[in-house]
Amino acid sequence: MSDLLPQLIQQLFNGVSLGAIYALIAIGYTMVYGIIGMINFAHGEVYMIGAYAGLVTLAAVGAQSGLPVAVLIALMLLVAVFVTGVYGFVIEQVAYKPLRNGPRLVALISAIGMSIFLQNWVALGQGARDMAVPALLPGALQFGTEGGFEIFVPYARVLIIVVTVVLMIALTLYIRHSRMGRASRACSQDMHMAGLLGIDVNRVISFTFILGAVLAAVGGVLIALAVGKLNPFIGFVVGIKAFTAAVLGGIGSIPGAMLGGVLLGVAETLAAAYLSSEYKDIVAFGLLVLILLFRPTGLLGKPEVEKV
Amino acid sequence: MSTAPAASASGAGWRQNLGHALMATVLTAIVVTPIFGLHLERAGVRTHIVPQWHMVGWACLIVFVVQLLHPWIFGRATRRLPRLALPSLSARQNTVLLTLVLLVAVTWPFLAGRNAVDIATLAMIYVMLGLGLNVVVGFAGLLDLGFVGFYAVGAYTYALLFHWAGWSFWEALPLAGAASALFGFVLGFPVLRLRGDYLAIVTLGFGEIIRLLLVNLTSFTGGPDGISSIPKPSVFGLEMARSPSVEGGTTFHQFFGLEFNSLHMVIFLYLMALLLAVITLWISNRLIRMPIGRAWEALREDEIACRSLGLNPMSIKLSAFTLGAMFAGFGGAFFAARQGIVNPESFTFIESALILAIVVLGGMGSQVGVILAAILLTVLPEFAREFAEYRMLVFGLVMIVMMVWRPQGLLPMKRHHVEVT
Numbered sequence: 001m002s003d004l005l006p007q008l009i010q011q012l013f014n015g016v017s018l019g020a021i022y023a024l025i026a027i028g029y030t031m032v033y034g035i036i037g038m039i040n041f042a043h044g045e046v047y048m049i050g051a052y053a054g055l056v057t058l059a060a061v062g063a064q065s066g067l068p069v070a071v072l073i074a075l076m077l078l079v080a081v082f083v084t085g086v087y088g089f090v091i092e093q094v095a096y097k098p099l100r101n102g103p104r105l106v107a108l109i110s111a112i113g114m115s116i117f118l119q120n121w122v123a124l125g126q127g128a129r130d131m132a133v134p135a136l137l138p139g140a141l142q143f144g145t146e147g148g149f150e151i152f153v154p155y156a157r158v159l160i161i162v163v164t165v166v167l168m169i170a171l172t173l174y175i176r177h178s179r180m181g182r183a184s185r186a187c188s189q190d191m192h193m194a195g196l197l198g199i200d201v202n203r204v205i206s207f208t209f210i211l212g213a214v215l216a217a218v219g220g221v222l223i224a225l226a227v228g229k230l231n232p233f234i235g236f237v238v239g240i241k242a243f244t245a246a247v248l249g250g251i252g253s254i255p256g257a258m259l260g261g262v263l264l265g266v267a268e269t270l271a272a273a274y275l276s277s278e279y280k281d282i283v284a285f286g287l288l289v290l291i292l293l294f295r296p297t298g299l300l301g302k303p304e305v306e307k308v
Numbered sequence: 309m310s311t312a313p314a315a316s317a318s319g320a321g322w323r324q325n326l327g328h329a330l331m332a333t334v335l336t337a338i339v340v341t342p343i344f345g346l347h348l349e350r351a352g353v354r355t356h357i358v359p360q361w362h363m364v365g366w367a368c369l370i371v372f373v374v375q376l377l378h379p380w381i382f383g384r385a386t387r388r389l390p391r392l393a394l395p396s397l398s399a400r401q402n403t404v405l406l407t408l409v410l411l412v413a414v415t416w417p418f419l420a421g422r423n424a425v426d427i428a429t430l431a432m433i434y435v436m437l438g439l440g441l442n443v444v445v446g447f448a449g450l451l452d453l454g455f456v457g458f459y460a461v462g463a464y465t466y467a468l469l470f471h472w473a474g475w476s477f478w479e480a481l482p483l484a485g486a487a488s489a490l491f492g493f494v495l496g497f498p499v500l501r502l503r504g505d506y507l508a509i510v511t512l513g514f515g516e517i518i519r520l521l522l523v524n525l526t527s528f529t530g531g532p533d534g535i536s537s538i539p540k541p542s543v544f545g546l547e548m549a550r551s552p553s554v555e556g557g558t559t560f561h562q563f564f565g566l567e568f569n570s571l572h573m574v575i576f577l578y579l580m581a582l583l584l585a586v587i588t589l590w591i592s593n594r595l596i597r598m599p600i601g602r603a604w605e606a607l608r609e610d611e612i613a614c615r616s617l618g619l620n621p622m623s624i625k626l627s628a629f630t631l632g633a634m635f636a637g638f639g640g641a642f643f644a645a646r647q648g649i650v651n652p653e654s655f656t657f658i659e660s661a662l663i664l665a666i667v668v669l670g671g672m673g674s675q676v677g678v679i680l681a682a683i684l685l686t687v688l689p690e691f692a693r694e695f696a697e698y699r700m701l702v703f704g705l706v707m708i709v710m711m712v713w714r715p716q717g718l719l720p721m722k723r724h725h726v727e728v729t
Contacts, residue, residue, distance in 0.1 A: 039505050053342045059357045060346060079342075086338045098712045104505050105451050109668055112453075113707025116661055120701035125343035132355060236657070240516075243509065278524045285513040285520070292510050293498050306610050 006143075010151045011273045017157040019225070020164035021263020024219035025242035026249070026257035027171070028088075028212025031151060034252035035208050038095040038104060042091055042109035043216060044239015045118035046084050046175040048232060050217025052122060052222040053083040055133055066068060073159075073225070080217040088213025089206055114238070122232040130231045133224045156226035161223060167215065168258055175254060180207055188252065192271075208281040237281065241268075250301025258301060317536040321379075325648025332371070333715060336371040340364050345505035353469055411580055417575045425571075425578045428647060429689050432581035434682040438666040439675060440635025441589045445664065446673035446721065447596055448628035449608030451508040453660055458488040460655035462640025466648045467535040468528070477541035477645045481638065488637025489630050491518075496629035500622060502509040515660055534651025540573060541580065541645050577646055584642060588635050589675060596629070605673075606627050658700065665703045668710050671717020680719065 025047050032040045046220050056078035061067065061075060095114045099107045140154040175181035185193040187204045195201045245264040249256025263286065273284040291298065345364040346357045417425040437459065444452045465484040469475040475483075499510045522529050529535070546560040561568045595601045603624045609612045611621055644650045666685055671675030689699045710717065 049343070054525065055355070056342045056346050056348060056357065059348055059355045069623065083338060083342050086335055090335055090339055095708045095712070097713075098663060102715065105449070106711050107506070108505050108508060109449065109664070110708050110711035111662060112664070113704045115704070116658070116700055117704030120698075120704060122343055124697060124701060126348050129350075131348060131350065134355070137454065167525070220605065240509075240512070247509075281518075282517055282520050282524075283529050287511045289510050289517075292506050296506060 006151050007273075011269050013151070013153060013157070014261055015269030017160045018264070018269060019262035020160050021219045021223050021238075021246075021261070022242045022245040022264050023258045023261025024119035024164055024167070024215045025238065026246040027208075027254060028216050029246040030249070030251055030254060031144070031184070031208045031212055032255040033189075033246070034183065035191065036096075036100065036205060038096065038107045039111065039243065040096075040212070041108060041239070042095075042118055042222075043212060044237075044242065045122075046087055046091070046117050046213045046235070047216040047220040047238060048230070048235030049087055049122060049178050050080045050084040050119065050213075050220030051230045051234070052126060052131075052220075052232075053080040053217065053228065054221035054224060055131060058134065058136075065138065069136050073221075076221050077218060079213045080221045083268045084213040084217035084220075085210045088211075091213075092206060092209040095288045097202075100205075109184050115239075118234050119137030119235065126232065128232055130229045133230060133250035134173040135228055136225055154226065156222070160226060163218060167218065171211075171215075171254070171280045185209060192290075240288070244284055244291070247288065247296075247298055248291050250298030253300045255300070256298055256300035314549040315444040325376060325379065325723045328378075329372050332375040333368045335592040336368050340367045350576065386488070401673055405423045410586070414579065417578050420645060422571055422574050424572050427687060427698070429574070429578045429581045431683045432585045433579065433643055433646075434663070434666060434686050435679050436588045436639045436642075437636060438670065438678040438682040439585070440632045440639065441663050442667050442670075442673065442675065443592050443595070443604075443635070444628050444632035445667050446671075446678070447592075447601060447608070448625060449504075450606040450625060450629060451504060452629070452632065453508045453657070453664070454511035454513070454518070455632070455636055455663055456655045456657070456660040457511075457515035457518040458492055458636035458658070459640040459643070460518055461488045461491050461633075462637030463644040463650045463654070464522065464529060464535075464640075465637070466641040466644045467538050470538055471530075471535050475640070477539065481641050484641035485634045485637040488640065489634035492633025494631040496626050496633075500625040500629060512657065512660075515655075515657065519652050519655050526649070530651075532652060534649060534653075536649040538644050538648050538650065540577070540648070543576060545603060567572060579648075579683055581642060585679075588638075590678070592631075592635075594694045600624070602626060660706075662703060664706050668707055671720045673721035674717055674719050677717050677719030677721070681717075 025043065025146025026094040028043045028046070029040060032038065057076045057079040060073065065072075067075075078155065090220070091114055095110045096107055098109055117169070133157075137155040137159060140152045141158070143151040152180070174183065174291060183194070183199045184204050184207065186197070186199055187201060191201055194204075199256065210244070220230075241264060245260035246257045247260070247263060249258070264287065268280050268284050344367070345360055347360050349357050349358050358577050363645045380561065382421045417428065422426075436453070441452065441455050444450050444455070462484040465487040466475075466477065466480040469483065470477075495514050497509075499507060499514075502510060522534075523532055525531075543560050546563050559568075560566075566572075596604070603614070603619055604627075606617075607619065607621055607624050614624075615621055643654075647654075662685070667678055669685065670679070670681030685703070689696060
């Protein structure tokens with residue numbers, strides 16, 4: 001009994017820090033879906049590219065350069081955010097913009113093509129093997145209990161949660177109060193009408209893609225620091241899980257994506273801990289199938305009526 | 309404004325164009341630099357950077373030139389683009405042509421080398437898979453990203469029946485098709501009411517779940533190692549081996565009084581794959597002209613209109629989904645027999661994407677297009693082995709370019725119509 005509680009707390013902590021990453025990526029899916037109604041299948045790859053951009057920065061500056069760790073991490077984040085922002089913009093311009101008014105499936109196939117392309121693009125440029133990421137934040141907070149069971153709270157994971165919470169608050173405020181935020185909310189309600197009222201729809205869509213990419217990049221850099229390795233194919237499964245999180249929370253809803261991400265992270269971690277770690281992916285995919293079957297609008301989403 | 313001289317208008321066009329080109333070049337530099345420009349080298353535990361600025365330079369130069377000449381290149385090219393289409397032939401010419409193609413397809417392996425026949429067998433498997441997926445994606449308009457799951461079910465049905473019960477290929481083949489069809493039916497039943505893109509993601513989830521189960525049910529499926537030494541099919545009960553595996557059995561070469569030659573097996577496998585592909589083609593070709601085929605197309609075009617005309621979308625979609633799965637199952641069983649080994653590695657999402665790329669490239673719904681695309685996408689990588697690592701990169705690019713430039717595919721589908729005289 002004395003062991004069960006700390007263990008549960010430990011798992012919950014791991015789950016929340018994993019879920020924070022899913023939430024960061026899920027926002028990209030949910031905002032893009034909310035505005036142009038397409039699944040940006042290549043979004044997981046943007047996350048992976050963010051992680052690579054961070055690692056390249058770190059290697060260029062040098063992990064042993066003597067700069068304070070905080071400066072190093074801030075540099076990695078800045079460069080990654082800049083590079084993936086450009087990626088988000090370019091991906092939309094090249095692969096989705098020409099298809100905007102076409103059937104949904106055409107854009108989805110193009111997005112799948114983009115996803116495969118980006119995976120192999122990075123595999124060609126940086127090699128397909130695992131890359132080690134130096135541990136900038138080694139160590140962990142430890143909360144001991146008398147029973148001998150300890151709770152480990154690695155600094156890298158604390159950083160994930162802190163950064164995510166700060167970004168979520170900033171994003172919510174930005175969407176609620178800024179001019180661009182208002183414009184993007186208007187577009188997600190009715191893009192055509194927003195266009196008629198003088199909102200530059202193209203700019204809003206580009207902004208959405210850039211914002212989604214930027215958040216995914218932050219997730220990529222942070223998880224690379226926590227896990228310590230990356231390869232060009234990490235984006236695929238994480239992308240699908242983040243999409244699951246977006247659907248779980250209700251696609252199109254930003255608070256829904258945050259909630260969905262955390263719920264999925266916790267569910268997956270608990271399944272790995274108490275069932276079997278081999279089945280954690282099955283749990284995530286199974287959850288995806290179940291939500292889409294029984295509640296396609298998700299927890300916080302609004303039902304969508306198909307119009308003729 | 310309307311009186312502005314033409315020269316200054318074109319000058320403004322140039323300036324705008326130059327601006328676009330410069331912008332594109334800067335973006336290219338940012339996109340290419342972290343992936344190709346600064347190459348990460350691993351040396352022991354440390355990672356350091358090897359700059360490759362020439363790559364960034366080339367990429368920028370190419371993008372700049374292409375963007376600068378963009379209106380001239382693409383403006384003209386798209387206008388003069390040859391619209392590929394099959395020449396329309398009379399029914400008689402069609403039969404003659406078909407017979408000729410089949411004759412060539414049947415006879416050429418006897419004259420060709422072992423390697424070529426082997427690749428052709430693989431191409432035929434993809435023709436079959438492409439035609440199967442074409443029923444689902446092309447005819448019925450259901451984007452199925454988990455097609456490879458049904459392929460896996462077919463392959464593992466034969467492998468497991470052989471492993472646990474000692475069934476032969478011919479006994480297992482119908483069951484492999486049936487098992488895949490059953491999977492398609494059972495999985496399709498709840499999900500087919502979902503809208504297009506959700507359906508795609510759910511089928512992707514199913515495909516991944518099937519693969520993960522195959523990996524994790526180690527005691528039953530052999531886990532990541534899979535099942536090996538699966539026997540090849542026999543020829544009407546005659547074994548194709550140097551010596552019979554059972555005492556007193558007769559092998560193929562003994563029966564026909566031939567010298568043993570392992571090439572026989574290769575040719576036989578090719579002919580079988582060809583037969584399976586032709587059967588798939590024939591069935592799907594008949595189906596699309598039947599009421600059910602018409603219903604698939606009608607549903608693809610407008611589901612609400614279909615419903616108001618009294619068609620049951622559910623059963624129509626389910627029939628397409630189940631049939632597609634069945635073809636994948638047959639293909640899977642044959643694949644298992646040809647490889648002699650199955651493992652979950654052969655059934656990843658990339659395989660699904662490859663089959664989808666075949667259908668997309670050929671033209672969704674166009675059977676001739678799908679066949680040509682399947683052959684093209686399996687044979688080309690064999691010719692360009694030094695470019696093997698670019699293979700998937702090119703597939704991804706093909707999917708984007710096709711969607712942007714020609715979503716109807718290289719050889720667009722032609723509607724079958726009946727003329728009333």
